[in-house]
Amino acid sequence: MLRILILLVWVATLGACVDRSVSVILPQALEVGTAQTVFAATTRARESDGRYGYRRAEDLRFLELTVSIPPNHRPGTLDFSYSNPDPAKQFVLAGLKEFDGPQDLKARLNGAQEVTIFVHGFNATQTETAFRAAQLAHDIGLPGQTLIYSWPSRGSGTGYAYDLDSMLFARDGLQETVATLKSIGVPRILIVAHSMGGALTMEMMRQAELREPGWSRRNLEGVVLISPDLDVDVFRSQMASIQNPPDPFLVIVSRKDRVLGISARLRGTAKGERLGNIRSTDRIAEYPISIIDTTAFDRDAESSHFVAATSPALLSILGALRRVSRTFGKDNGGIDLLVPPSARNEDGATEVVLTETGQVRVSSP
Known part of the structure; x- marks a missing residue:
């Protein structure tokens, strides 16, 4: 435990060296880099200097961010970099536009049939999240337009x-x-959530189901939880309320996830286990x-x-799957190709082990 506390203090000290909420906007970066548009819906409060920091806001705002990829x-x-970024070598924020409301977002989406919502995790700023979403969209090819849900993380x-x-x-x-995207005519919405963002996504779906049974399946094309920082018992209680979850529903795990091991031990979990580093799938089978x-x-x-x-x-494997999906089938995210319906367990969970050679082993827990 002492080693864990020392590590946390070290990480916190590094984070204190810079103001991560500051975002340098360099339009000229696009003369060097490749433009990637990332839309945003945020519940972060807008500060007097225009920044969206960690304070919470009651109203949802919509933005358009242009990221330059080196x-x-x-x-x-x-x-x-948080200061003096180099567009030739680094991701740079090249533009930021605030929308007056959903209709402005609708005009910019320009009839998009699919939107991927990326939900960030703990210790994230809005600009960092936009960079990560741009990187994923560039490296994999996220389905349709990319929109981040920028919730008010402290960024510390x-x-x-x-x-x-x-x-x-x-x-x-x-x-x-999600409701706004549906109201402006987006037919397919995929949520990709990382870490604590997975817990947020599950909590959102649970409360939506309690209010309106069947909401998740009607409104979401699919859900991908990446390294979810979520207790397995809590996940089970959430799934009890989401009796007909979106399809596909993917949980991406790694047994060597050291951050989740620390998270679990800080909570007093003897095995150091969270949903994202689960060692046995029996409890969610x-x-x-x-x-x-x-x-x-x-x-x-x-x-x-x-x-x-x-x-x-x-990323190379996932990118190849996306290309195959666009070429040979309905492009509903490409994530179905990891576990085609014909290979799934009809009575419960399907476990997929990806190997370094690109092979996929599918089994039922």
Whole structure:
């Protein structure tokens, strides 16, 4: 436990060296880099200087962010700077536009048939989240247009308790984001959530189901939880309320996720286990979900807590699946190709183990 506390203090000290809420906007970066549009729905309060920081806002705002991706970008990497960014080598925020309301967003989406909502996790700023979403969209090819749900994380290594409260606060805003996209004519919505964002997504769906049974399946094309920082018992209680979850429903795990191991031990869990680093799928075997084991790719990933975004080898496989989906089938995210319906367990969960050679082993827990 002492070692864990020392690590947390070290991480918090690093985070205190810079003001991560400051976003340098360089339009000229697009003369060097590749433009990637990322839309945003946020429940962060707008500060007097225009920044969207960690304070909570009652109203949902919509934005358009333009990210410049450097020409030397390698899949799985995310290089950026909080001051004096270099567009030739780093991700740079090239533009930010605030919309007056949903109709402005509708005009910019320009009839998009699909939107992927990326929900960030603990200790994230809005600009960092936009960079990560742009990287995923570029490296994999996220379905349709990309929109981040930017909930009011403290953006600090010492802000875990604040972020837990903000995550619960942000449930209504995420449900409103989905409802708004539906109201302006987007037929297919996919949620991709990372870490604590997975807990937020599950909480949102649970409360929506309690209010309106069947809401999740009617409104969401699919759900992908990446490294969810979520207690397994809590997940089971949430799934009890979501009796007909979206299809497909993917949970991407890695048994070597060190961040989730720390999270679990801080909560007094002897085995150091969260949903995102679960070692046995027996306790969730009854649910109609697919569990994607990416442990084999931990070695080449920059982050054991975000293997799906930082492993070049895994990104290559996922990108190939997206290309196959666009070429040979209905492009509903490409995630179905990991676990085609014909290979799924009809009576519960399907476990998929991805190997470094690109092979896929499918089994029932």
